[in-house]
Amino acid sequence: DMKVTQMPRYLIKRMGENVLLECGQDMSHETMYWYRQDPGLGLQLIYISYDVDSNSEGDIPKGYRVSRKKREHFSLILDSAKTNQTSVYFCASSSGQDTQYFGPGTRLLVL
Amino acid sequence: GEQVEQRPPHLSVREGDSAFIICTYTDSATAYFYWYKQEPGAGLQLLMSVFSNVDRKEEQGLTVLLNKKDKQLSLNLTAAHPGDSAVYFCAVRNTGANTGKLTFGHGTILRVHP
Numbered sequence: 001d002m003k004v005t006q007m008p009r010y011l012i013k014r015m016g017e018n019v020l021l022e023c024g025q026d027m028s029h030e031t032m033y034w035y036r037q038d039p040g041l042g043l044q045l046i047y048i049s050y051d052v053d054s055n056s057e058g059d060i061p062k063g064y065r066v067s068r069k070k071r072e073h074f075s076l077i078l079d080s081a082k083t084n085q086t087s088v089y090f091c092a093s094s095s096g097q098d099t100q101y102f103g104p105g106t107r108l109l110v111l
Numbered sequence: 112g113e114q115v116e117q118r119p120p121h122l123s124v125r126e127g128d129s130a131f132i133i134c135t136y137t138d139s140a141t142a143y144f145y146w147y148k149q150e151p152g153a154g155l156q157l158l159m160s161v162f163s164n165v166d167r168k169e170e171q172g173l174t175v176l177l178n179k180k181d182k183q184l185s186l187n188l189t190a191a192h193p194g195d196s197a198v199y200f201c202a203v204r205n206t207g208a209n210t211g212k213l214t215f216g217h218g219t220i221l222r223v224h225p
Binding site: 004031033040041042043045048058090092094096097099100101102103104105 | 117120145147152153154155156157160200204211212213215216217218
């Protein structure tokens, strides 16, 4: 069963704290993505990973970094979170450039 | 870069009626087109994907039309039912970008009421 998982599903942090969002997939997809979704803005691409240790910036990478040490895991890190990083974060994966499959999302609130 | 405009932002229809959503894109090199559905609190679920050599695709009460001349992609839900209530997103990707990057519309909130 093809699946993209995200942990945690909900997270509350204070401004300045570090945040780690985890994503996993069981489809052996090479490519993985992190997006954020804000009301009225659709999804905006933060980072793409083409495989282990092969990551590229998306459209809004500022304030974020990523880590991919295993093909099935892709992490999004916020060093010193800011209130404007309150959002819903989605991870996705694809085989090459084929259809992207999305996880259920992580709702992050930064106070 | 690619821009995608999606209309309408909100749509309310009666059960059994059709719901029509349209996206207009800007890059003529766009070759891959997708429609996703997002239910409350959930991720995006792929509804249908089409390649640029397809003008019309129908599946399970959904019709996707692609008008390359006008750079428009549409989704029609025939005989909508309350379970279709969700947010719908179009997304596009072009062949020139070797990144797999999708550009999304801003979404349409569809409400189907009895």
